[in-house]
Amino acid sequence: AKAAGKNCVRRHGETADSATVRRTRLARDLPDALSRGQLRLVYQPVVGTVERRVLGLEALVRWDHPVLGEVSPDEFVPLAEDDGLIVPLQRWVLEQATAELAGLLAEDRDLQLGVNISVRHLQSGSLVPDVAAALARSGVPAGRLMLEVTESLFIGEPDRADGDLQTLHDMGCVISLDDFGRGYSTFAYLARLPVDVLKMDREFLAGIEDDERSAALVHSVIELGRRLSIDVVAEGVETPGQLARLQELGCRYLQGFLLGRPTAPAQLAAVIDAFDAG
Numbered sequence: 001a002k003a004a005g006k007n008c009v010r011r012h013g014e015t016a017d018s019a020t021v022r023r024t025r026l027a028r029d030l031p032d033a034l035s036r037g038q039l040r041l042v043y044q045p046v047v048g049t050v051e052r053r054v055l056g057l058e059a060l061v062r063w064d065h066p067v068l069g070e071v072s073p074d075e076f077v078p079l080a081e082d083d084g085l086i087v088p089l090q091r092w093v094l095e096q097a098t099a100e101l102a103g104l105l106a107e108d109r110d111l112q113l114g115v116n117i118s119v120r121h122l123q124s125g126s127l128v129p130d131v132a133a134a135l136a137r138s139g140v141p142a143g144r145l146m147l148e149v150t151e152s153l154f155i156g157e158p159d160r161a162d163g164d165l166q167t168l169h170d171m172g173c174v175i176s177l178d179d180f181g182r183g184y185s186t187f188a189y190l191a192r193l194p195v196d197v198l199k200m201d202r203e204f205l206a207g208i209e210d211d212e213r214s215a216a217l218v219h220s221v222i223e224l225g226r227r228l229s230i231d232v233v234a235e236g237v238e239t240p241g242q243l244a245r246l247q248e249l250g251c252r253y254l255q256g257f258l259l260g261r262p263t264a265p266a267q268l269a270a271v272i273d274a275f276d277a278g
């Protein structure tokens with residue numbers, strides 16, 4: 001049977017049936033994951049090529065399932081969105097990430113923190129008060145918090161979500177458009193919304209080392225950012241060749257396994273210091 005649906009993530013060697021069994025189990029266990037402390041955040045560095053240091057971190061959620069082991073957010077975030085658990089989950093992510101950032105800022109580190117936002121949270125109307133509460137509780141200045149939204153938000157007519165995003169921008173939060181280029185017609189949204197940062201999808205990097213057309217495409221995204229005063233972050237940088245080409249093309253901000261893996265909070269200071277020293 002074809003266990004269809006956007007939430008079906010087929011893992012290697014898995015049949016459709018075992019995928020369904022797994023999904024059912026995860027959906028059943030998810031409500032307890034938060035209360036039992038099974039969620040944690042890891043942080044991936046974002047590096048500035050001009051500054052030559054770690055400028056920011058992206059918070060990425062992990063679920064340590066007691067039996068199934070580490071579960072990817074690509075697998076359980078959609079389940080949370082379907083089950084109405086996404087708002088409490090995102091609230092926890094915001095509280096946890098800002099608390100951990102406050103610790104780093106207290107050590108005098110100059111960092112910005114990216115948090116992935118679910119469209120459902122924004123549409124629920126509670127994102128603005130939830131962000132305000134997390135900032136107030138942690139003491140983190142709004143300008144240190146980057147909210148990463150995807151274009152799935154903007155499909156259709158402007159609605160309250162647009163207004164809430166503008167409110168968050170007016171509060172001083174940095175707004176980034178994640179996975180830029182993965183979908184369609186993102187350009188129009190750039191005129192409509194208060195976007196500060198574009199995160200260029202890693203698909204763009206395939207082939208930039210030896211294919212002029214791919215390189216030209218990346219160059220045009222960087223140029224678009226320059227014209228609109230939007231910073232462009234290249235996502236998924238994996239090879240020294242990609243890094244060199246991106247620098248030639250004028251890309252100032254990089255994220256990817258080559259620069260740094262998603263890292264547990266306890267190891268974070270060491271990772272940042274090692275990069276900044278090297």
Ligand code: C2E
Pocket residue numbers: 044059060061072073074077093115116117118148178179235236237238255256257258262
């Ligand atoms: P994303 O926001 O595009 O995050 C980047 C993903 O790419 C992360 O996967 C990261 O580990 C991976 N990545 C980073 N560098 C490289 C690289 O060089 N090569 C490759 N192949 N991959 C790289 P991760 O952590 O599995 O997260 C997957 C997605 O889950 C994220 O994609 C984001 O959309 C979502 N997500 C993660 N945390 C949260 C969260 O707290 N809330 C929500 N709503 N979504 C989240």
Ligand code: CA
Pocket residue numbers: 058116148178
């Ligand atoms: Ca992201």
Ligand code: CA
Pocket residue numbers: 178179199201235
């Ligand atoms: Ca992305």
Ligand code: CA
Pocket residue numbers: 196229230231
């Ligand atoms: Ca700007």
